[in-house]
Amino acid sequence: MNLILLEPGDLLDAQTACLTGRRLRHVQEIHRAEVGQTLRLGLINGLMGEGTLEEQSPDRLLFSLRLDQPPPPRLPLTLLLALPRPKMLKRILQTVATMGVQRLVLMNSYRVEKSFWDSPFLQPAAIREELLLGLEQGRDTVLPEVLLEKRFKPFAEDRLPALADGSRRLVAHPVAETACPVGLNAPVTLAIGPEGGFIPYEVDLLVRQGFEPVHLGPRILRVETAVTALLGRLFV
Amino acid sequence: MNLILLEPGDLLDAQTACLTGRRLRHVQEIHRAEVGQTLRLGLINGLMGEGTLEEQSPDRLLFSLRLDQPPPPRLPLTLLLALPRPKMLKRILQTVATMGVQRLVLMNSYRVEKSFWDSPFLQPAAIREELLLGLEQGRDTVLPEVLLEKRFKPFAEDRLPALADGSRRLVAHPVAETACPVGLNAPVTLAIGPEGGFIPYEVDLLVRQGFEPVHLGPRILRVETAVTALLGRLFV
Numbered sequence: 001m002n003l004i005l006l007e008p009g010d011l012l013d014a015q016t017a018c019l020t021g022r023r024l025r026h027v028q029e030i031h032r033a034e035v036g037q038t039l040r041l042g043l044i045n046g047l048m049g050e051g052t053l054e055e056q057s058p059d060r061l062l063f064s065l066r067l068d069q070p071p072p073p074r075l076p077l078t079l080l081l082a083l084p085r086p087k088m089l090k091r092i093l094q095t096v097a098t099m100g101v102q103r104l105v106l107m108n109s110y111r112v113e114k115s116f117w118d119s120p121f122l123q124p125a126a127i128r129e130e131l132l133l134g135l136e137q138g139r140d141t142v143l144p145e146v147l148l149e150k151r152f153k154p155f156a157e158d159r160l161p162a163l164a165d166g167s168r169r170l171v172a173h174p175v176a177e178t179a180c181p182v183g184l185n186a187p188v189t190l191a192i193g194p195e196g197g198f199i200p201y202e203v204d205l206l207v208r209q210g211f212e213p214v215h216l217g218p219r220i221l222r223v224e225t226a227v228t229a230l231l232g233r234l235f236v
Numbered sequence: 237m238n239l240i241l242l243e244p245g246d247l248l249d250a251q252t253a254c255l256t257g258r259r260l261r262h263v264q265e266i267h268r269a270e271v272g273q274t275l276r277l278g279l280i281n282g283l284m285g286e287g288t289l290e291e292q293s294p295d296r297l298l299f300s301l302r303l304d305q306p307p308p309p310r311l312p313l314t315l316l317l318a319l320p321r322p323k324m325l326k327r328i329l330q331t332v333a334t335m336g337v338q339r340l341v342l343m344n345s346y347r348v349e350k351s352f353w354d355s356p357f358l359q360p361a362a363i364r365e366e367l368l369l370g371l372e373q374g375r376d377t378v379l380p381e382v383l384l385e386k387r388f389k390p391f392a393e394d395r396l397p398a399l400a401d402g403s404r405r406l407v408a409h410p411v412a413e414t415a416c417p418v419g420l421n422a423p424v425t426l427a428i429g430p431e432g433g434f435i436p437y438e439v440d441l442l443v444r445q446g447f448e449p450v451h452l453g454p455r456i457l458r459v460e461t462a463v464t465a466l467l468g469r470l471f472v
Binding site for chain 1: 238308309331334335336373374375376415416418419452453454455456457458461464465466467468469472
């Protein structure tokens with residue numbers, strides 16, 4: 001935890017926060033914080049800065065706050081990701097939050113196993129928990145927006161044009177002729193398929209929406225590896 | 237498994253391979269292969285190509301081989317990595333093999349937990365198993381070279397100069413003033429510290445060996461995320 005995140009409900013007033021639960025245990029067991037000690041804190045979707053531990057007891061910690069720094073800038077990226085299997089989803093949600101992705105669309109695709117859509121990890125509270133872990137790691141306060149799109153065609157035809165408006169549109173496709181560009185540092189909508197890739201019908205539909213197929217070299221990467229490698233490459 | 241890897245001992249002659257064990261089960265259960273079917277095969281540290289299933293029984297598969305393609309080119313990279321915790325090590329070994337890293341040095345650093353060096357995952361057979369999984373994923377046959385260096389100073393002072401000779405030398409350091417370069421596509425020696433980073437003494441020692449400290453932006457990445465993001469960025 002490189003940053004301790006505060007929920008709005010943790011604030012007793014604008015300068016005082018009360019921590020309980022997981023974060024309390026972390027501060028006591030990992031930081032072994034003592035009264036008077038200063039830690040990095042941030043308000044979810046708000047400013048970050050420091051807090052001084054003023055009081056501690058077994059069931060709560062009181063911090064006085066000085067939150068005066070903006071969170072780091074977002075990556076101007078909408079990531080369209082074919083829904084991965086639950087275990088990988090958890091790691092990707094963390095990575096996406098750590099790296100500052102603006103918006104994540106978890107979408108269906110022909111090769112997505114139908115049962116994945118029933119995973120308890122897709123509950124809003126479960127998604128939020130992984131995102132918070134990622135923000136704590138990356139030292140950021142801003143939650144990525146996460147959308148679920150259970151039907152590929154209506155999403156790609158009806159809602160995607162507005163979402164992707166004004167952005168460079170790329171679809172990762174191992175057999176593409178063009179290599180993925182580097183250091184765009186501009187608004188991007190990036191589609192990454194499931195293990196095994198998008199089927200040709202899906203790639204064609206994305207191409208009709210202005211997406212350029214791009215490859216990442218001759219190697220086949222796991223989805224979570226491709227996500228991170230592409231983020232490291234597009235935004236520098 | 238995007239490529240089935242053959243050990244030299246699997247070859248009955250230059251054109252015939254016999255598979256047993258994990259790979260047999262994979263071919264029977266996942267590929268559901270039938271006699272006459274063609275699959276992608278490669279010889280570890282050798283050529284890759286196709287094999288036709290000629291005979292199958294519950295305990296062995298016979299393939300006739302046409303191995304005529306070179307594996308994809310290596311990344312000209314020596315990765316110096318402070319030994320991560322065992323679970324993360326497994327994933328990093330796979331990633332390193334999937335992405336074609338030439339050489340990995342697992343080294344000590346002040347913030348590496350001593351107990352990590354006793355992990356059974358550091359046994360040569362255990363390392364090789366993860367690397368093979370990574371090669372199967374990436375569709376490559378060439379095992380990265382893996383070195384273990386349990387003492388930082390003698391390694392950095394005595395053996396590193398020869399290992400890094402002729403390469404651009406970078407050390408990932410969150411507080412560096414320079415951003416990590418992009419698309420070098422030339423020999424690189426890249427050092428990545430443990431969670432929490434290298435201590436100043438270690439960075440100084442690497443700087444004296446010609447390493448440039450570089451950062452990856454304002455966010456703190458987990459080690460495995462940093463490895464993948466840096467590989468995606470340095471080699472395009």
